Amino acid sequence: MLTFRNTSKSTIQKEMNLNLMLPRVLEDLTRHMRPTPSLSSLLIIALLSACGGGGGGSTETSVIAIPPSPPAFESPHPDTWETKSASEAGFDEDALDSAFEYAVTDGFYTQAVLLIKDGKLVRERYRGITDAEAAGLASISSLPEGQNASYWQDLYGDRDAASTVTSWSTAKSFTSVLIGMAIEQGLIQSASQSASDFIDEWEADDRASITIQQLLDMRSGLVPKCSNFETAVVGECGDYPSASSGGDILYATDQISGCIDREFAVPGTVYPWVSPQGDGAYEAGQFYYSNCDTQVLGEIIFRATGQDPGLFAQQNLFEPLNIEADWWRDDVETGQANGNYLTYCCLDSTARDFAKFGYMLLLGGIETSEGKSYASYVSTILGQDETYRNQFWAYCDSEPFSASPDCENVLVMTIGFDGQYILIDQKNDIVLVRTSLYEPILNFSDERKMRLNPLLLSESNWLASLPMAMLGPRSEFGILRFYLAVADALQRDS
Numbered sequence: 478m479l480t481f482r483n484t485s486k487s488t489i490q491k492e493m494n495l496n497l498m499l500p501r502v503l504e505d506l507t508r509h510m511r512p513t514p515s516l517s518s519l520l521i522i523a524l525l526s527a528c529g530g531g532g533g534g535s536t537e538t539s540v541i542a543i544p545p546s547p548p549a550f551e552s553p554h555p556d557t558w559e560t561k562s563a564s565e566a567g568f569d570e571d572a573l574d575s576a577f578e579y580a581v582t583d584g585f586y587t588q589a590v591l592l593i594k595d596g597k598l599v600r601e602r603y604r605g606i607t608d609a610e611a612a613g614l615a616s617i618s619s620l621p622e623g624q625n626a627s628y629w630q631d632l633y634g635d636r637d638a639a640s641t642v643t644s645w646s647t648a649k650s651f652t653s654v655l656i657g658m659a660i661e662q663g664l665i666q667s668a669s670q671s672a673s674d675f676i677d678e679w680e681a682d683d684r685a686s687i688t689i690q691q692l693l694d695m696r697s698g699l700v701p702k703c704s705n706f707e708t709a710v711v712g713e714c715g716d717y718p719s720a721s722s723g724g725d726i727l728y729a730t731d732q733i734s735g736c737i738d739r740e741f742a743v744p745g746t747v748y749p750w751v752s753p754q755g756d757g758a759y760e761a762g763q764f765y766y767s768n769c770d771t772q773v774l775g776e777i778i779f780r781a782t783g784q785d786p787g788l789f790a791q792q793n794l795f796e797p798l799n800i801e802a803d804w805w806r807d808d809v810e811t812g813q814a815n816g817n818y819l820t821y822c823c824l825d826s827t828a829r830d831f832a833k834f835g836y837m838l839l840l841g842g843i844e845t846s847e848g849k850s851y852a853s854y855v856s857t858i859l860g861q862d863e864t865y866r867n868q869f870w871a872y873c874d875s876e877p878f879s880a881s882p883d884c885e886n887v888l889v890m891t892i893g894f895d896g897q898y899i900l901i902d903q904k905n906d907i908v909l910v911r912t913s914l915y916e917p918i919l920n921f922s923d924e925r926k927m928r929l930n931p932l933l934l935s936e937s938n939w940l941a942s943l944p945m946a947m948l949g950p951r952s953e954f955g956i957l958r959f960y961l962a963v964a965d966a967l968q969r970d971s
Contacts, residue, residue: 550846561597572966589828606633645893653868657854711735720750723768736769775820785814835908
């Protein structure tokens with residue numbers, strides 16, 4: 478539509494003549510034009526459209542709608558946790574306070590405890606060692622310097638959200654997820670694949686029947702291995718306490734070779750490690766908690782991916798979840814990467830970052846702009862209905878607390894020595910983290926390479942968690958008691 482404003486008569490006449498001539502010009506052009514429109518024809522058509530030439534006399538200008546750009550992907554995996562008050566998250570404030578007061582009870586040696594609800598940080602508490610805890614350790618310590626309370630106070634003083642915590646066997650669950658990642662990436666066929674496809678030391682004998690799944694479930698059937706600080710050599714466990722804790726391979730300089738060099742236990746044979754009395758007969762197919770089984774999984778990751786477990790974890794797990802972590806190695810100069818990663822234990826991070834791992838599981842995998850990764854393996858973990866499977870523990874949220882298909886809400890968790898926990902409650906969209914007081918002892922070197930002599934901590938590198946790793950009494954903290962108190966606080970306000 479032509480518009481006239483402050484124009485002369487001659488200008489108006491020229492524009493009217495142009496408007497009348499355009500249909501004839503268009504007819505002449507279309508008679509001789511090629512099938513592909515030229516730039517000039519497109520310009521004329523555009524001019525006609527602007528003048529209202531094809532709209533049956535309509536004076537409205539046609540507008541092409543441009544679809545809005547899709548929103549930029551926002552990862553649900555936080556770099557820094559957003560917070561929400563207890564009342565906003567549906568908790569009774571006083572009841573939740575009571576639950577957290579229980580968690581930091583004097584004598585529990587708690588360093589960190591936190592609650593994630595619906596992806597938000599609702600409550601966290603941090604503390605250093607109490608005067609009573611320091612005095613108690615000083616009264617029983619066999620370390621000359623440890624017989625003074627100030628030693629413990631200096632070592633385990635103030636703690637906050639940035640303070641380092643350690644995993645102990647919680648790292649086993651991280652290793653499990655790395656196996657699941659290698660499976661999804663096609664580097665491992667499946668969990669039912671023979672472990673000897675990677676641990677070729679087993680391919681020529683009956684150990685070729687061991688599957689990766691059996692290692693994940695700690696049902697490999699191989700004898701448990703232990704070491705002692707005097708010889709630093711891995712051998713068959715000689716007693717039940719050492720074997721039942723997974724096998725004390727932590728004193729060994731090389732913590733992988735002895736785990737590979739194991740034989741099947743013979744069913745019906747009496748072994749000193751089977752029962753507390755030392756006279757139990759081994760039963761084939763039974764669950765036997767084994768650090769070596771998990772350490773071999775780390776070697777499978779190394780051989781399947783071509784990357785040491787630490788690097789594979791950094792690229793595929795830690796970076797996508799915004800986790801900063803240091804994974805300890807054994808004290809050899811060769812191995813996977815100037816030492817073998819201790820995939821059965823010993824991952825140092827922060828409590829907030831451990832919560833990110835739990836939240837990833839709660840979400841059902843790692844979410845990216847392309848979709849959700851590793852969902853199948855994570856769903857297997859979250860769907861377990863037995864106490865131990867895939868390097869994770871599971872308990873019912875009500876008595877008798879044993880996980881089973883009859884339980885309406887199975888709590889999946891990681892459990893580490895000295896009370897390191899990540900608990901996932903799918904029904905209530907909750908992640909709980911609890912860790913004990915911790916200080917990495919790096920007296921032998923600045924690297925996190927384990928080298929322990931309990932009588933010479935001044936020459937050792939060691940994970941000095943409290944209380945038992947420093948020869949203290951067992952903590953009476955109960956993760957299920959803490960969880961039930963938190964869940965009860967949620968129910969009161971609902």
